[in-house]
Amino acid sequence: MRSTALLAALLVACACARPRPPDVAAGRAALQEADRAFNRATAERRTEGWTEFFADDGAMMLPTGTITGQAAIRERMAKAFADTSFTLTWEPQQADVGAAGDLGYTLGRSEARFRDEQGRPVVRTGRYLTVWKKQPDGSWKVARDIGVQDPPQARPGP
């Protein structure tokens, strides 16, 4: 009887202490949703919407250099969004998260639109890769962001 009680106690303790299997599919869906919220915030609030999705030590890896930290990111993007014709939108296509649910990535297609010096509308499409890190408050924030532009399309002649 005593050994039965011990065994029962062990089984209960094991069941309580065992980490639950992470729900990877749910984690991937949550991360894609975070990426869509990032896109909506940027569409609605431009520089501030973009900046607030970065972690304090997050970085943008641009062709012209890597911009690290919210203050530097805000300053850089304020220059881009100062052009009122400039919009940047994207849509995630894939996401993955680690088994602990604290690190993951999204990737997808992006579209930048603006007007050139002659006022003609320009569309530049590309693909991006964003690494996300879960913050102490449970929110996902951008740790690293990088993108490549598609090759320029052949333009119709004048």
Next chain:
Amino acid sequence: MRSTALLAALLVACACARPRPPDVAAGRAALQEADRAFNRATAERRTEGWTEFFADDGAMMLPTGTITGQAAIRERMAKAFADTSFTLTWEPQQADVGAAGDLGYTLGRSEARFRDEQGRPVVRTGRYLTVWKKQPDGSWKVARDIGVQDPPQARPGP
């Protein structure tokens, strides 16, 4: 006495079942070392060295398009390495891994060297972001790889 034995059993069971805290610093160092091994393999065995570091469903996000899977990656890189003047080297500067030690990224500086059509040496530097996923055999493989080139330097006149 019986309750003491139960308590002891519970404590032992909890201690055994509790997941160990992951060693994040060691994980980061291991991932940087995997990235350096990737660089060495590519320097030594070119197309095969590059290709074997990708996961079966790994992808290269190039400006000209995303190449997915080892077979397609091998075919694409064989074209690049067919130019015997072409070398691609890199050095990781940062790495991070999730708490479960199964997903992480490296980033760093890259350098491509080749000779142009006139035989003049060309050096193109850039930065890259690589997402790694631990495989069932315990090895780290590349899940996603992307890079941006630095802006071209002003060239000395003829």
